[in-house]
Amino acid sequence: MVTKPWQTLEWKKQRAVLIKDGKCAWYGGKAHLHVHHTYRTRETRKRLLKPITRQLIVEKMQAGDIPRIYKEYLSITCPHCGASVHLPKRGKYATWTCFRCQNALDLTQTPPTLTRELSFYLWRDAYQAFVEKYAPEIAARAAAAGVPPEPDYLDLGKDTILLCRRCHTAFNHGLVLCRRCHTAFNHGLMLCPRCRQHYKVPHRPTCFHCLPENVKRKVRALKSLNDALEGLE
Numbered sequence: 001m002v003t004k005p006w007q008t009l010e011w012k013k014q015r016a017v018l019i020k021d022g023k024c025a026w027y028g029g030k031a032h033l034h035v036h037h038t039y040r041t042r043e044t045r046k047r048l049l050k051p052i053t054r055q056l057i058v059e060k061m062q063a064g065d066i067p068r069i070y071k072e073y074l075s076i077t078c079p080h081c082g083a084s085v086h087l088p089k090r091g092k093y094a095t096w097t098c099f100r101c102q103n104a105l106d107l108t109q110t111p112p113t114l115t116r117e118l119s120f121y122l123w124r125d126a127y128q129a130f131v132e133k134y135a136p137e138i139a140a141r142a143a144a145a146g147v148p149p150e151p152d153y154l155d156l157g158k159d160t161i162l163l164c165r166r167c168h169t170a171f172n173h174g175l176v177l178c179r180r181c182h183t184a185f186n187h188g189l190m191l192c193p194r195c196r197q198h199y200k201v202p203h204r205p206t207c208f209h210c211l212p213e214n215v216k217r218k219v220r221a222l223k224s225l226n227d228a229l230e231g232l233e
């Protein structure tokens with residue numbers, strides 16, 4: 001039987017340590033905490049590996065190492081202004097009005113050109129097969145480009161946030177948020193745990209309104225200094 005990461009003793013130990021002094025990343029509560037994997041590194045890897053893989057597909061297809069796939073398209077170049085466009089392949093056109101100079105062209109006189117060239121776009125299964133076949137080459141290029149390695153998801157210190165049961169459920173269900181909270185979420189803001197009215201930046205304990213008076217004064221002073229400095233530029 002395969003042991004799942006969260007069934008291991010190591011996982012349980014780490015989890016206990018994280019939860020002991022932790023609080024919910026969203027609401028700040030300490031009750032019913034969950035360790036939630038964000039898979040940020042995995043997502044970053046996916047994003048960075050894509051262009052590397054695409055480039056390799058181009059090279060392998062040009063070299064003939066994988067079957068060549070062709071695409072065809074009709075294009076027309078305006079003799080008046082030099083603008084050129086691809087035309088949808090289907091459909092017969094008698095005239096074409098140039099989008100740039102608005103001259104109407106008689107396509108029976110100046111027929112569109114049919115171009116046939118390599119298409120480097122592989123469909124899902126073919127793409128997957130390519131990724132598997134050239135895994136070592138992709139990995140070598142990724143390493144050279146500084147793409148982070150697949151993290152060890154047994155290490156709970158990485159790519160995780162703590163969430164209370166309520167927020168965790170909300171997270172897993174895609175978070176139903178009102179427009180105000182949604183905007184705040186997208187801007188990395190959290191609901192102030194003190195007033196539950198205004199929003200706060202993650203590094204501040206509360207929103208501006210809930211800060212002690214002396215801290216508020218400092219923030220205001222900093223802001224006016226900043227404004228003054230900006231005025232000097």
Ligand SMILES: [Zn+2]
Nearest residue numbers: 078081098101
């Ligand atoms: Zn034109």
Ligand SMILES: [Zn+2]
Nearest residue numbers: 024027164167
């Ligand atoms: Zn929470």
Ligand SMILES: [Zn+2]
Nearest residue numbers: 177178180181
């Ligand atoms: Zn809301």
Ligand SMILES: [Zn+2]
Nearest residue numbers: 192195207210
């Ligand atoms: Zn507040």
